[in-house]
Amino acid sequence: MPENVVEWKPRPRDRVFIKLSGGRFFTIPAAKAEPLAAGAMLSDDEIEKLSRIDQYFRGQEKAMRLLAIRPRSRWEIKRALDGIGLLPAIRDGVLLDLKERGLIDDARFAGEFVRNQFELRQYGPHRLRFALKKRGVSGAIVDDVLSREITDQGQETAARRLVEKKLGGRKPDEGDIRRLGALLRRKGIDY
DSSP states (O other), rough: EEEEEEEEEEEEEEEEEEEEEEEOOEEHHHHHHOOTTTTEEOHHHHHHHHHHHHHHHHHHHHHHHHHHHHHOOOHHHHHHHHHTTTHHHHHHHHHHHHHHHHHHHHHHHHHHEEEEEEEHHHOOHHHHHHHHHHHHHHHHHHHHHHHOOOOOOHHHHHHHHHHHHHHHTTTHHHHHHHHHHHHHHHHHOOO
């Protein structure tokens, strides 16, 4: 059913707020809103086009806000976009655009994640594998990154640092050995 534009307001970041007589509203780039003005009559196809433009830019903004906080996997971004109710085709378009621009790359994300978590928290490959799969990174990428980033010698060094830090230079007793073994298992260090 055709509707009229009842409100047309400029917004920050070169956007325009458009409200229709049926109660629907959209925030779209000013360049896409130029042909529209208050009182203009829109057909159903034009309204659908506005809706798709609005969804695309809402999805893009959501993804950029998330990526500004920290790197994310494709699955994490996809899940967030699903949460704001985008059409699947529009969501996939936003994801493809982000991938083409180099903003989401699961292999790069996994590499950075493994390096940070291994160096800062001394997490081992078992815990890192679980954490990456939880974030939707494919098993092949996880295996490749872990084989490149974590060596047996690196794990042994990390385990020794953890043990030395916990013991503080004293000799371990039976309880210490049990607690240290549990700590190393929680950290995901190989046996």
